[in-house]
Amino acid sequence: MTNEELKAYLTKNFPEAEIADGPQYIELTVKPELLVETSKKLKESSETLFDYLFCLTGVDYPDCMGVIYHIESTKFHHEMVIKVKTTNRTEPVIESVRSVWQTAKYHEREVYDLLGVKFSNHNDLRRLFLDDDWGFPLRKDYTDEVRIIER
Amino acid sequence: MAEIKEIFINSDNLETDEFKINMGPQHPAGHGVLRLVVTLEGEIVRNVDPNIGFIHSGIEKMCESLAYNQIVHLTDRMDYLSAHISNEAVCLCVENALQIEVPDRVKYIRTIMDELMRISSHQLWFGAYGMDMGASTALFYGLRDREKILDIFEETCGARVTLNYNMPGGLMFDIKPNFQKQVKDYIKFLRKKLPEYDKLVSGNIIFTERTKGVGILSLEDCIAYGVTGPSGRASNFSCDVRKHHPYSAYPFVKFEEILDTTCDTYARYYNRIREMWESLNIIEQLIDNIPEGDYAVKMKGVVKLPEGEYMQRVETARGDFGVFIVSDGKKNPYRVKFRSPGFSNLFAVNKMSKGIKIGDLVATLGALDPVMPDIDR
Numbered sequence A: 001m002t003n004e005e006l007k008a009y010l011t012k013n014f015p016e017a018e019i020a021d022g023p024q025y026i027e028l029t030v031k032p033e034l035l036v037e038t039s040k041k042l043k044e045s046s047e048t049l050f051d052y053l054f055c056l057t058g059v060d061y062p063d064c065m066g067v068i069y070h071i072e073s074t075k076f077h078h079e080m081v082i083k084v085k086t087t088n089r090t091e092p093v094i095e096s097v098r099s100v101w102q103t104a105k106y107h108e109r110e111v112y113d114l115l116g117v118k119f120s121n122h123n124d125l126r127r128l129f130l131d132d133d134w135g136f137p138l139r140k141d142y143t144d145e146v147r148i149i150e151r
Numbered sequence B: 001m002a003e004i005k006e007i008f009i010n011s012d013n014l015e016t017d018e019f020k021i022n023m024g025p026q027h028p029a030g031h032g033v034l035r036l037v038v039t040l041e042g043e044i045v046r047n048v049d050p051n052i053g054f055i056h057s058g059i060e061k062m063c064e065s066l067a068y069n070q071i072v073h074l075t076d077r078m079d080y081l082s083a084h085i086s087n088e089a090v091c092l093c094v095e096n097a098l099q100i101e102v103p104d105r106v107k108y109i110r111t112i113m114d115e116l117m118r119i120s121s122h123q124l125w126f127g128a129y130g131m132d133m134g135a136s137t138a139l140f141y142g143l144r145d146r147e148k149i150l151d152i153f154e155e156t157c158g159a160r161v162t163l164n165y166n167m168p169g170g171l172m173f174d175i176k177p178n179f180q181k182q183v184k185d186y187i188k189f190l191r192k193k194l195p196e197y198d199k200l201v202s203g204n205i206i207f208t209e210r211t212k213g214v215g216i217l218s219l220e221d222c223i224a225y226g227v228t229g230p231s232g233r234a235s236n237f238s239c240d241v242r243k244h245h246p247y248s249a250y251p252f253v254k255f256e257e258i259l260d261t262t263c264d265t266y267a268r269y270y271n272r273i274r275e276m277w278e279s280l281n282i283i284e285q286l287i288d289n290i291p292e293g294d295y296a297v298k299m300k301g302v303v304k305l306p307e308g309e310y311m312q313r314v315e316t317a318r319g320d321f322g323v324f325i326v327s328d329g330k331k332n333p334y335r336v337k338f339r340s341p342g343f344s345n346l347f348a349v350n351k352m353s354k355g356i357k358i359g360d361l362v363a364t365l366g367a368l369d370p371v372m373p374d375i376d377r
Helices: A003-013 A032-044 A104-115 B002-009 B059-063 B068-075 B080-098 B104-132 B136-157 B179-202 B205-211 B219-225 B229-233 B265-287 B341-347 B349-353 B358-366 B372-376
Strands: A018-021 A026-030 A052-060 A065-072 A079-086 A093-095 A118-120 B018-023 B035-041 B044-051 B308-315 B320-327 B335-339
Touching: A003 A018, A003 A026, A026 A032, A032 A079, A032 A093, A052 A104, A052 B320, A052 B335, A065 A104, A065 B320, A079 A093, A104 A118, A104 B341, B035 B358, B044 B349, B044 B358, B059 B068, B059 B335, B068 B080, B080 B104, B080 B308, B080 B320, B104 B136, B104 B179, B104 B265, B104 B358, B136 B179, B179 B205, B179 B265, B205 B265, B205 B358, B219 B341, B229 B265, B229 B341, B265 B358, B341 B349, B341 B372, B349 B358
Parallel strands: A026 A079, A093 A118
Antiparallel strands: A018 A026, A052 A065, A065 A079, B018 B035, B035 B044, B308 B320, B320 B335
């Protein structure tokens, strides 16, 4: 599907989600509680078949914590973006999509490690790169005490 | 006596307890500092838990305080064997965001260098993988041929590994006058040498016995785990970014996406050998047709991307590499994420190695071609 067709399809099938035109991809912003349901639908629907999650990014936006999923269909080779945002900065929780895309399990561990976003229903949420007592370095309010990044 | 006999007859009593061993962080077959916590039952692998982060260098965080021109120089410290391709990814991302069209000359030269880089990466991997399997001659074959590519790199841009030849808007310098001749000589040279790889390793009975039918990863699992690059294509996963989302000069060339359906370690190995042949074909199509023109477009001293989120995917020697930039309109990015192919590939090792013998774990891991700085970032 081209981006226009994809947009029409999404508007029809996901009325409660927010759809925006990004510079490259159609961006679908969903409520955290609808994330897994939406992902499952997008993966399993025979028209979209988004079966390949190629990038999962956590972003500390000025007003919220966001997680961005870049997905692609290995059959049609169209791509799109799912976004989910939570305003709770102290204890951000988003449901894990590992039941939909297995690779998310490890990417979510990375996001938890670097941004402190917790993923519910994740069976193995340990830190990936850093020690347990380290802060969350990719947050914007992280203080770089040992001056490791900026000299 | 009767009791002992009973134990041997009733095999249920012979079960051993599962136990855990550490492979790494300093293991020669880890290709860097990688620690695998392996759960074993006898010599059968039951679970593999990769522990990474030993050389996590916080590149994504560093990028947030650097200008776009400076970020380019960090990316070749990640996957140092595909340095030029990672550089290009950042440059393409910035160029696409600014909607700059680079001259065709730049596209051609970038693609030729990409493919040379891919060959050199696969050659080093061939050597290292041979070493993993106990064939030290393979290392010398690989390094011997790689050396000549590095010489071409050195003459073109002064560096041998971390090239830094790209910059947003084009290339740092033009190619040298005898670049084309050197590359053409190299194609001839490698075409003679590649069959030697097959003679030495591909058809070797010791090698094939250890790799064929080992470490099976089905197509469904391959997509679910996001295993890309030659490792993914060995499971028939058509994931070549050059084919499906072409960039630079790839739309101008004809090449075959190397796919295999056997899904085992040997397929992953042989896919890379075939990819080297295909890379030579790509270079051959481009090398005589490099158009005249500028080698860079004039850019502003301070590059500022318009507000928005930009993604650029390229095909490195390890697979689908992505650069994701969130810009808030300032001179440095708000957030940069590198989607590294090695990261996704590595975590599939658990799926591949369940039920295999501990001795085959090295072969299974090596065939994924892990480069640790690429995984840890």
